[in-house]
Amino acid sequence: xxxxxxxxxxxxxxxxxxxxxxxxxxxxxxxxxxxxxxxxxxxxxxxxxxxxxxxxxxxxxxxxxxxxxxxxxxxxxxxxxxxxxxxxxxxxxxxxxxxxxxxxxxxxxxxxxxxxxxxxxxxxxxxxxxxxxxxxxxxxxxxxxxxxxxxxxxxxxxxxxxxxxxxxxxxxxxxxxxxxxxxxxxxxxxxxxxxxxxxxxxxxxxxxxxxxxxxxxxxxxxxxxxxxxxxxxxxxxxxxxxxxxxxxxxxxxxxxxxxx
Amino acid sequence: xxxxxxxxxxxxxxxxxxxxxxxxxxxxxxxxxxxxxxxxxxxxxxxxxxxxxxxxxxxxxxxxxxxx
Numbered sequence: 001x002x003x004x005x006x007x008x009x010x011x012x013x014x015x016x017x018x019x020x021x022x023x024x025x026x027x028x029x030x031x032x033x034x035x036x037x038x039x040x041x042x043x044x045x046x047x048x049x050x051x052x053x054x055x056x057x058x059x060x061x062x063x064x065x066x067x068x069x070x071x072x073x074x075x076x077x078x079x080x081x082x083x084x085x086x087x088x089x090x091x092x093x094x095x096x097x098x099x100x101x102x103x104x105x106x107x108x109x110x111x112x113x114x115x116x117x118x119x120x121x122x123x124x125x126x127x128x129x130x131x132x133x134x135x136x137x138x139x140x141x142x143x144x145x146x147x148x149x150x151x152x153x154x155x156x157x158x159x160x161x162x163x164x165x166x167x168x169x170x171x172x173x174x175x176x177x178x179x180x181x182x183x184x185x186x187x188x189x190x191x192x193x194x195x196x197x198x199x200x201x202x203x204x205x206x207x208x209x210x211x212x213x214x215x216x217x218x219x220x221x222x223x224x225x226x227x228x229x230x231x232x233x234x235x236x237x238x239x240x241x242x243x244x245x246x247x248x249x250x251x252x253x254x255x256x257x258x259x260x
Numbered sequence: 261x262x263x264x265x266x267x268x269x270x271x272x273x274x275x276x277x278x279x280x281x282x283x284x285x286x287x288x289x290x291x292x293x294x295x296x297x298x299x300x301x302x303x304x305x306x307x308x309x310x311x312x313x314x315x316x317x318x319x320x321x322x323x324x325x326x327x328x
Contacts (some may be wrong), residue, residue: 046285048261057274061284068288103298105292115284122280193302219272220292227299234306244314251311 014091016233017242019127023226030223036211039050044209052206054112061119063210066193067217069137071177075221076140080172083165095161096236098168099151100228104221106144113137124188132181133189136174143171157236217258 013019045063052059079101086094115128116134128134147164154160182191191201193210202210237243265271272278 004310046281047263047265049264051264057277058280060274060277064284085327100299104295107295111288111291114287117286118280122277168291220295224295224299227296227303228295231299231302231306234303234310238306238313243310247307247310247316250307251315 003225004041008013014089014093016093016096016237018239019234020230020241021091027223027226030201030226034198034216034219034223037212037219040214041213042253046215049206049209050203054066055123057121058122061115062193062206063213065112065115065119066210067213068115070214071217071221072105072108072112073178074218075101075108076143076172076175076183078225079144079166083147083168086161087165087169092236093233095165096229096232097225098147098161098164100225100232102144102148102164104224104228105142106148106222109137109141109144114183115143123256129188131188132185133178136181139174140171140178143167143174146171 042063044166045058049060051057079098081099082094085091086098113134116137120129121127148171149170150163150167151160154163179192182189234243234246238247265274270283274281
């Protein structure tokens with residue numbers, strides 16, 4: 001039988017204070033890494049990658065479109081899992097992560113749709129079609145917005161958390177549909193360029209900057225999620241002694257700056 | 261690895277695709293920038309409002325003690 005002590009890491013992970021202090025130490029590194037990767041990936045993709053034989057330069061939009069779409073989907077898993085952990089173990093921090101993931105996911109899904117539309121015009125001749133992939137991404141956007149809206153729809157935080165988590169979990173049914181949509185309904189959107197199970201269907205010189213941008217977007221996502229969650233922790237734990245101390249310290253610091 | 265454009269002008273135009281590519285880049289950077297700036301604003305606003313509330317409570321407690 002496992003001793004109780006084996007679970008301490010799990011409870012510590014659920015402590016908002018532990019999360020706040022640990023991520024505070026990571027932040028400078030994460031900021032640097034994210035900005036470096038984003039800059040390098042964009043310059044590489046926009047300036048140095050060879051242009052596509054068929055699509056010309058418009059294909060460069062891939063360096064934003066594919067990474068933001070990846071994270072829009074991965075972020076949904078994260079949000080749903082955070083909601084499930086909150087429901088099962090009643091972990092406060094987990095709900096805060098879930099709530100923080102919603103605006104980020106919504107913004108990235110919007111970007112996936114927007115960059116797709118702008119890419120569609122020169123490539124397909126239209127900004128929008130009710131193609132299976134595009135329609136299921138639009139549903140994803142509404143799911144994110146729904147999870148966010150439910151947070152504000154109840155007087156009690158607890159009810160809002162539960163409702164959001166349940167919607168997030170029910171909505172996961174949409175994720176495999178998005179992935180498979182390009183294979184099930186062969187309409188306008190092209191099949192996936194990158195698959196885990198086979199070599200990418202693009203030239204290595206085009207693929208390397210794309211890979212860099214995907215890694216950059218993962219870092220960006222982690223950074224944004226941490227920042228939103230830290231703000232949420234302050235909001236929900238405002239009665240906690242350590243938060244009060246932090247607020248008074250910040251207040252003193254800003255007063256000191258004003259005097260100087 | 262070779263830079264694909266001969267001039268800045270050419271890079272802006274991207275043989276006619278420039279407006280699409282640069283619109284996508286600009287909007288993406290704006291939205292992503294907002295995702296980093298917004299939580300920092302919330303963070304600061306939360307700290308301020310907590311400090312304000314604490315000071316208010318302190319004053320009220322101080323006033324209560326004087327009456328006694």
